[in-house]
Amino acid sequence: MLLLAAAFIVAFVLLLYMVSPLISPKPLKLPGAHVVVTGGSSGIGKCIAIECYKQGAFITLIARDENKLLQTKKEIEKYSVNDKQVVLCISVDVSRDYEQVENVLKQAQEKLGPVDMLVNCAGTSVTGKFEDIEVNCFERLMAVNYLGSVYPSRSVIATMKERRMGRIVFVSSQAGQLGLFGYTAYSPTKFALRGLAEALQMEVKPYNIYVTVAYPPDTDTPGFAEESKTKPLETKLISETSSVCQAEQVARVIVKDAIQGNFNSSVGSDGYMLSILTSGMSPVTSITEGLQQVVCMGIFRIVGLFYLGSFDSIVRRCMMQREKSESADKTE
Numbered sequence: 001m002l003l004l005a006a007a008f009i010v011a012f013v014l015l016l017y018m019v020s021p022l023i024s025p026k027p028l029k030l031p032g033a034h035v036v037v038t039g040g041s042s043g044i045g046k047c048i049a050i051e052c053y054k055q056g057a058f059i060t061l062i063a064r065d066e067n068k069l070l071q072t073k074k075e076i077e078k079y080s081v082n083d084k085q086v087v088l089c090i091s092v093d094v095s096r097d098y099e100q101v102e103n104v105l106k107q108a109q110e111k112l113g114p115v116d117m118l119v120n121c122a123g124t125s126v127t128g129k130f131e132d133i134e135v136n137c138f139e140r141l142m143a144v145n146y147l148g149s150v151y152p153s154r155s156v157i158a159t160m161k162e163r164r165m166g167r168i169v170f171v172s173s174q175a176g177q178l179g180l181f182g183y184t185a186y187s188p189t190k191f192a193l194r195g196l197a198e199a200l201q202m203e204v205k206p207y208n209i210y211v212t213v214a215y216p217p218d219t220d221t222p223g224f225a226e227e228s229k230t231k232p233l234e235t236k237l238i239s240e241t242s243s244v245c246q247a248e249q250v251a252r253v254i255v256k257d258a259i260q261g262n263f264n265s266s267v268g269s270d271g272y273m274l275s276i277l278t279s280g281m282s283p284v285t286s287i288t289e290g291l292q293q294v295v296c297m298g299i300f301r302i303v304g305l306f307y308l309g310s311f312d313s314i315v316r317r318c319m320m321q322r323e324k325s326e327s328a329d330k331t332e
């Protein structure tokens with residue numbers, strides 16, 4: 001009886017593998033492709049642009065600061081693999097005005113052809129206690145991190161559907177998979193990208209367009225350095241649970257997953273566990289991935305509960321420390 005059950009499971013898994021080409025997309029060919037990277041003038045976005053350029057792509061960089069854009073263009077051009085490659089720079093705020101974003105993307109497509117891959121990486125972060133964060137920060141972060149990904153994506157999707165091909169990448173964050181002390185303004189903007197990505201993927205899959213959501217851990221970038229200046233102690237201590245990654249490494253993983261059309265992109269062992277644990281009703285792009293989720297989810301929840309316990313104790317310790325030093329101040 002047991003043997004029969006085992007044989008049945010093996011046969012079922014084999015069957016799944018036989019149909020797996022049906023759900024696994026064909027890899028995108030980067031040589032000669034047009035890749036647009038918002039936030040391409042710094043940090044993770046810059047490294048994604050370099051990674052694609054090294055593989056023969058034509059690049060459009062989008063960000064606000066023109067000087068930073070030009071400087072990055074020069075830096076990227078050092079990695080050219082043929083003399084036809086172009087790096088185009090566009091200075092625009094991705095979160096201000098939809099028409100403007102649509103216009104500049106039209107111009108970019110006139111120059112470098114239709115967009116094969118759009119990487120939404122422009123983003124920013126503010127940390128602090130809920131009551132200490134200015135109300136307009138909640139609006140600004142939602143505008144830049146969320147709407148700033150909606151606008152460029154909406155601008156290129158019609159052409160991608162016509163061509164029956166394309167890749168759209170959203171750069172979320174580990175803070176888009178779980179909420180942590182200090183991230184009340186930032187986390188929701190990154191969670192929002194996941195909802196957008198799931199709904200959009202269901203719409204565009206029949207058109208052979210694949211959506212990737214990347215969840216990087218803390219990564220050594222100018223943006224991270226800026227964020228660290230005002231980070232609450234709790235957030236720092238909790239984040240130290242996982243180590244800081246290099247932007248080059250994060251970019252390599254994101255580009256690889258986007259080319260393959262993987263819905264999920266994570267880095268490191270914490271990233272792996274978090275992605276399995278929070279896979280919910282997100283689409284799968286390989287049988288192996290689905291099986292890993294089914295088998296590991298329960299175990300990772302147990303691991304996760306220990307993490308949550310340690311985070312709670314960090315927060316409690318910091319609170320008691322603060323109260324102690326405050327009462328010491330008063331008695332002085």
Ligand SMILES: NC(=O)C1=CN([C@@H]2O[C@H](COP(=O)(O)OP(=O)(O)OC[C@H]3O[C@@H](n4cnc5c(N)ncnc54)[C@H](OP(=O)(O)O)[C@@H]3O)[C@@H](O)[C@H]2O)C=CC1
Nearest residue numbers: 039041042043044063064065093094123173218219221223
């Ligand atoms: N570094 C980290 O620890 C992590 C980062 N992330 C996410 O990765 C992305 C990149 O982060 P990181 O490399 O650290 O960021 P950086 O601050 O180093 O770079 C941000 C880039 O986005 C551009 N940008 C910011 N706002 C706008 C805007 N309104 N319109 C157009 N461009 C804009 C910036 O250029 P300019 O200012 O000139 O416009 C710059 O090119 C962000 O979405 C971030 O949330 C996720 C997880 C971890």
Ligand SMILES: CCCCCCCCCCCCCCCC(=O)[C@@H](N)CO
Nearest residue numbers: 125173174175217218239270273303304
């Ligand atoms: C089984 C479950 C394992 C859970 C492990 C959890 C580890 C939590 C560490 C979270 C670090 C927060 C990253 C935010 C990065 C970010 O987006 C900003 N730095 C942007 O500037």
